[in-house]
Amino acid sequence: MTEITRDVVIVGAGPSGLTAATRLKAAGLTVAVLEARDRVGGRTWTDDIDGATLEIGGQWVSPDQEGLLEMLEELGLETFDRYREGDSLYITKSGELTRFTGDIFPVAPETEAELVRLIEKLDAMAAEMDPDRPWEHPRAQELDTVSFEAWLANETQDQEARDNIALFIGPAMLTKPAHAFSTLQALLMASSAGSFTNLVDSDFILDKRIIGGMQEVSKRLAAAVGDDLFLSSPVRRIEHGPEGVVVHADGGLQVSAKRVVLAHAPVLYSRISFEPPLPRRQHQLHQHLSMGFVIKVHAVYDRPFWREQGLSGTVFSPYQLCHEAYDNTNHEDERGTLVAFVSDLNADGVFELSAEERKERILDSLAAYFGPEAKNPVVYYESDWGSEEWTRGAYAASFDLGGLHRYGAEVRTPVGPIHFSCSDIAGAGYQHVDGAIRMGKLTADQLIADLT
């Protein structure tokens, strides 16, 4: 049994928990960070697989992500541009492969007009929202009780326009089918990135990567936390009261503190036993948040062969198993890497198959865009976060239909000495490392104000 006492104990050594920990330490408070896994970084994880360095989790940085950009500056980390020279590819419902440039897919003029109209409309609706307070949107209740799929069906008869707009928010972002989340939740996704236009623009939202990988953010923060970080220490039980908390982790580690910060995905709150139990409202609201589900596929080739054909590596189709893919070649790497995504219902489907069949189906989908050469990667890997006990899905959590206006306002409210900090409850930067960092700073600021 190891018993220690700190001002604040933080559960989770992802970017949010580690941001909070370093801020608190810098303000002179004592901390302990307890992490279930044997590594830091949470959903950011840069690893070598069969000799290739892969970003198994979060990786991209966009220009609006001020929390993350400031952090990169502080940590002395540099970025590089995602490769984007040349044509992108789109596959129609009938299987026709088309090259294009710009943001709007090569569709019939009337469908293009519908896409432009819907994007403008969603931009205007997202602009009415403060991403930190989506429940205050003037039509919050109305928009939160209609699924994004139903909203789109009411907006346009053009099926291809609907399928593409649904793709941007559903498979590509919340990684849930568009019938499973509300229009208000869709607007939060757009508004948290600045606008719907930003989300649609892959050159904006997937602008840069970090040299050395995204996990380096957490590794450098962890170095500043030093011996106050305890790996392989899943927290199982938290006693709490007006005097503070006693946090119990595996291995007989027990931390007494004035406050605790739960810095992990909300779906994992219920993995911890709280004594006394959390209030009724939290019991209810936590059940209305669930993880999306996506497979991130990495295919490394001896060279980036698509570039020889004048292709950027950027592809989209709501009708393909891999609904989007990008050139994900590492900084100064001679080999070429494609990263592709298989989302929600499609991911369910391929996980019914054997690993060999799944790989074949996924590579067939890549070959539909890039030709037969795509079928022969030298390294192939699927990031399967659904199987990770301490995450349980990807990319992040969102509310079910009606949950955001009903419970959203309380998602960050502390319960006595228990605070909450995670990308999944952020406003700006929601579901991204940027949001995790912003929440870490916000939580630390509140605690510094309370405790110093």
Ligand code: FDA
């Ligand atoms: P995070 O989940 O990262 O960390 C929480 C930590 O808490 C974990 O280490 C976990 O083990 C630990 N924990 C949980 N329960 C515990 C317990 N009971 N006791 C102790 N420890 C516990 N973002 C982005 O900005 N750009 C991108 O390109 C992508 N792409 C992307 C791809 C994929 C495949 C994924 C899975 C995610 C992304 N993301 C992303 C999202 C991004 O990775 C995510 O938003 C942040 O990692 C969230 O950081 P947090 O610190 O909030 O949680």
